[in-house]
Amino acid sequence: xxxxxxDMLRQGMLRYAADLHAPAGMVREAQRRRGRRxxxxxVTAGAALAACAxxxxxxxxxxLPGAHQNSSGxxxxxxxxxxxxxxxxxxxxxxxxEIAQMTVTSSGPVGTRTAKEWSYGDQxxxxxxxxxxxxxxxxxxxxxxxxxxxxxxxxxGRQRGVVGxxxxxxxQTGCVRAAAALSLLLRPGIGLSAGSPSASVVQLLRTAxxxxxxxxxxxxxxxxxxATKLTSSSGSLIxxxxxxxxxxxxxxxxxxxxxxxxSVIQQAxxxxxxxxxxxxxxxxxxxxxxxxxxxxxxxxxMPISP
Amino acid sequence: MPADxxxxxxxxxxxxxxxxxxxxxxxxxxxxxxxxxxxxxxIERLLPRWRRxxxxxxxxxxxxxxxxxxxxxxxxxxxxxxxxLLRTGLRPVPDAAGEVELRDALVRLLWKLPPRQxxxxxxxxxxxxxxxxxxxxxxxxxxxxxxxxxxGLARMRELADDWNDTAAAGGGWGxxx
Numbered sequence: 001x002x003x004x005x006x007d008m009l010r011q012g013m014l015r016y017a018a019d020l021h022a023p024a025g026m027v028r029e030a031q032r033r034r035g036r037r038x039x040x041x042x043v044t045a046g047a048a049l050a051a052c053a054x055x056x057x058x059x060x061x062x063x064l065p066g067a068h069q070n071s072s073g074x075x076x077x078x079x080x081x082x083x084x085x086x087x088x089x090x091x092x093x094x095x096x097x098e099i100a101q102m103t104v105t106s107s108g109p110v111g112t113r114t115a116k117e118w119s120y121g122d123q124x125x126x127x128x129x130x131x132x133x134x135x136x137x138x139x140x141x142x143x144x145x146x147x148x149x150x151x152x153x154x155x156x157g158r159q160r161g162v163v164g165x166x167x168x169x170x171x172q173t174g175c176v177r178a179a180a181a182l183s184l185l186l187r188p189g190i191g192l193s194a195g196s197p198s199a200s201v202v203q204l205l206r207t208a209x210x211x212x213x214x215x216x217x218x219x220x221x222x223x224x225x226x227a228t229k230l231t232s233s234s235g236s237l238i239x240x241x242x243x244x245x246x247x248x249x250x251x252x253x254x255x256x257x258x259x260x261x262x263s264v265i266q267q268a269x270x271x272x273x274x275x276x277x278x279x280x281x282x283x284x285x286x287x288x289x290x291x292x293x294x295x296x297x298x299x300x301x302m303p304i305s306p
Numbered sequence: 307m308p309a310d311x312x313x314x315x316x317x318x319x320x321x322x323x324x325x326x327x328x329x330x331x332x333x334x335x336x337x338x339x340x341x342x343x344x345x346x347x348x349i350e351r352l353l354p355r356w357r358r359x360x361x362x363x364x365x366x367x368x369x370x371x372x373x374x375x376x377x378x379x380x381x382x383x384x385x386x387x388x389x390x391l392l393r394t395g396l397r398p399v400p401d402a403a404g405e406v407e408l409r410d411a412l413v414r415l416l417w418k419l420p421p422r423q424x425x426x427x428x429x430x431x432x433x434x435x436x437x438x439x440x441x442x443x444x445x446x447x448x449x450x451x452x453x454x455x456x457x458g459l460a461r462m463r464e465l466a467d468d469w470n471d472t473a474a475a476g477g478g479w480g481x482x483x
Contacts, residue, residue, distance in 0.1 A: 005459060005466050009416065010431045012409030013333055017432070020332055022324035023342065027317045030350040146358065159360050296361065 080216040083228055083244065084209050090249035091206040098250070098273040099280050100201040108265035119201035120276060123284045140286040147286040155295045156288050201271075205242075205251055214242060222253050223270070248273070316356050316363075320349070323364055330368060333428045334375035336417035344374055368433065369443045376421040376444075412462055423458035426451050 094100070099120040106113050114133075117126040118140075125140030139148040149156040208214075214230040220243060221227070227243035243253040255268045274280040288294075320327075324345070331348075332341030348370040352363065359366070416424055422444070429440040429451075437455070441448040 005412070005463050006431060008409045008466070009412045009427065009462060012411075012413040013416075013428075013432045015409060016413045017329035017333065020325065020329050020338055020341070022320070022328040022345065026320055026324060026346060026349050027313055027353075029346060030353050031313070033346070034350050034353055159358065 080214070080230070083216050083230065083249070084214065086249040087209045087230075087242075087244050087251065088206055090244075091202050091209065091251075094202050094250060094273065097276070099276050099284070101272045101274055101280075101283070102201065102269045104267065104269045106265070106267045117201070118283045120281065120284055124201075125284050125286055138286055140284065147288075149286060149288060149292065151289075154289075154292050156292050157295050205254070208240070208254075209242065209251075214240065217241075219246070225252070227252055311356050311359060313353075313356070316349075316352070319363055327364070327367055327371070330428060330432060331371050331375075333413070333416070333432055334371055334425060344371055347374055365443070369445075372425045372429070372444055376425055408466065412466070415462060415465055416458075419458050419461060422450075423454045423461075426455040427458045430455055 099118055102117045102119075104115045104117060106115075111131060113128065113131070115126055115128045118124060123140075123142045125138070127138045128136045130136050135149075135151050137148065137150050137152075139146070141147055145158065145160050147156065147158045209230075214232055217229045217231045219226045220229045222243045225245060228246050229241060229243050231241040232239050239255075239257045241253075241255045242251050244251050250273050251271055253268065253270055255266065258265045327348075328338075328341055328345050330341075331344040332338050335341045335344045345367070348367045351370055352359070352366060356363075416427060419427070425444060426440055429435045429443055430437075433440075435443065437448050437451045440455075441451045444451065
């Protein structure tokens, strides 16, 4: 009976499946669904940014000759404009002069995850750790190579010829994407790798800063320095805050907080800017632990959980 | 392997393999509609990785389908409901088409099994994978696949034996499986 049941099950499957045909346009439908989901995220982010943009417009309007000055309104935008200009300028100069080293911590209802990331020109590397501090996966590369190490499976893979000059989000579609740029920046192990391999930390920060949706909010002590704080409007569903070094004007900390129902999801990156010495440049290279097996590049090695 | 795969390439791959993948999805999900939805979701997951995807897209989609089917069923707790139906839905009714009906009934029974057992049987008997290959797709140990497969088949055999007994007495199962 055993074989009979197996054969009959197989035949039953064949009979059932014979008339099934996939509809046309599944890729287009997938693109449409994906676009809709991204748009939904952006609408949420956009709500916060729109409020912030409205505040900036109000500030600019209040500063025009003859305009009524609202004494209870936000601080005039002179400081904000000056600081953001200096930060944008510092980031422009940092591209090949500094290695951005980030410790990214994401916390939310499902726990906390930490990643360390390095970015320098088109080179980058990211290591994601489990909560006990063990590496889960590591990935990185430059414009033409992508390497990934899967610590759970003790495997690694490498793909050559990866090119894909991806523009940072807001350069194409406007400032509503500032939060998206920051969100991409702070997504450990996903943002830089799967999202925009060549949108470096510097580019993403410049995108977020240059949109004019952040307002200067005084000084605050971060890692022993009185950092200048730039933040989105309070009370938003998603708040973004960037602290910059008052001397170099390079960002030293970025925090995004999103309220989803009663939960709060927070992503924070502490950024250290390193001179590109040989030793620090070595941190940009993905290291393959001894005994790990090389496998063909694909789903079995990629740090994904379909 | 091109450095930058286009959406057109994905469309061309699906033009060849989407029917087969849909059949797998429908067997995993329990209906054509649910199968289409499952496959659509799997393609959506592949889409952002496609440009630099250098693996076997069919393998990736198959693995995603299985995981989505197992997770979806687990979340919804549907298999428990189905298991309940399974116990009460067997009604001997007169049936002249005998064996063909049994094959169809076995497929319907498949959808009432717990999701992992169902996925194992689909991978084994539809995709014709070995236990080791099925274990890789499901991301579990080969032993888990073996035990889930044997439990699923045991349930099938049990019901097929009932079928034979009932058929010998002049009846078969209804379509309520």
